[in-house]
Amino acid sequence: MExxxxxxxxxxxxxxxxxxxxxxxxxxxxxxxxxxxxxxxxQADPFMNxxxxxSFTALPMCAFALLLISHLNALQTRLYKQAMRDTLTGLFNxxxxxxxxxxxxxAGQALMIVDIDYFKxxxxxxxxxxxxxxxxxxxxxxxxxxxxxxxxxxxxxxxxAIFFARSVPEELTAIARAISSGFLxxxxxxxxxxxxxxxxxxxxxxxxxxxxxIKLADEAVYQAKENGRACFSExxxxxxxxxxx
Numbered sequence: 685m686e687x688x689x690x691x692x693x694x695x696x697x698x699x700x701x702x703x704x705x706x707x708x709x710x711x712x713x714x715x716x717x718x719x720x721x722x723x724x725x726x727q728a729d730p731f732m733n734x735x736x737x738x739s740f741t742a743l744p745m746c747a748f749a750l751l752l753i754s755h756l757n758a759l760q761t762r763l764y765k766q767a768m769r770d771t772l773t774g775l776f777n778x779x780x781x782x783x784x785x786x787x788x789x790x791a792g793q794a795l796m797i798v799d800i801d802y803f804k805x806x807x808x809x810x811x812x813x814x815x816x817x818x819x820x821x822x823x824x825x826x827x828x829x830x831x832x833x834x835x836x837x838x839x840x841x842x843x844x845a846i847f848f849a850r851s852v853p854e855e856l857t858a859i860a861r862a863i864s865s866g867f868l869x870x871x872x873x874x875x876x877x878x879x880x881x882x883x884x885x886x887x888x889x890x891x892x893x894x895x896x897x898i899k900l901a902d903e904a905v906y907q908a909k910e911n912g913r914a915c916f917s918e919x920x921x922x923x924x925x926x927x928x929x
Contacts, residue, residue: 794886
């Protein structure tokens with residue numbers, strides 16, 4: 685049904701008129717076939733007469749149907765976006781990330797987990813409103829660092845996941861370093877504070893599942909936190925971990 689709605693729903697005025705004409709013609713064809721069956725080929729009215737007769741009823745009904753389907757399509761699209769988006773940050777959510785990233789993180793791809801440092805302290809010290817602001821600021825910070833080959837989602841409270849469809853080690857090292865260095869956040873008026881992040885990075889390889897990659901990246905995040913935070917750790921496929929400042 686969802687595919688049918690997307691297929692039939694008009695995309696613009698020209699498409700609406702085109703589909704309306706097509707539907708009216710279909711109704712005319714069925715009306716003509718009914719006439720042929722009931723009256724026979726010799727007694728049936730010409731096609732144009734049957735089309736003209738059918739259009740009186742078909743035109744308003746088809747127009748209403750197209751308007752209704754267009755509304756259903758817009759509603760369906762809006763509900764899908766709401767289901768796949770994090771309402772606070774505007775990023776994709778965990779459901780979207782798990783549905784739209786590959787189950788196998790292959791060579792040439794990468795996965796990154798980002799965890800805000802001392803986020804609980806921000807909430808406890810300045811309140812949850814400021815905590816929410818910190819999350820939205822982190823989302824903007826991530827967006828500023830990522831390119832066209834990256835897909836970012838908020839997958840937990842203060843945790844974000846990034847999938848890289850193309851991984852160039854030098855580029856990802858620079859991105860991870862920029863993300864972990866953080867941003868200035870005004871928790872109090874005229875008193876900006878630095879908010880940093882611990883980052884775990886995993887490069888794809890043959891046989892590495894997305895679930896395993898997330899687990900390795902999480903372990904790398906904890907390793908980064910143990911090494912002072914505001915840095916990132918790269919998870920080796922062994923899976924040894926090495927910390928990069």
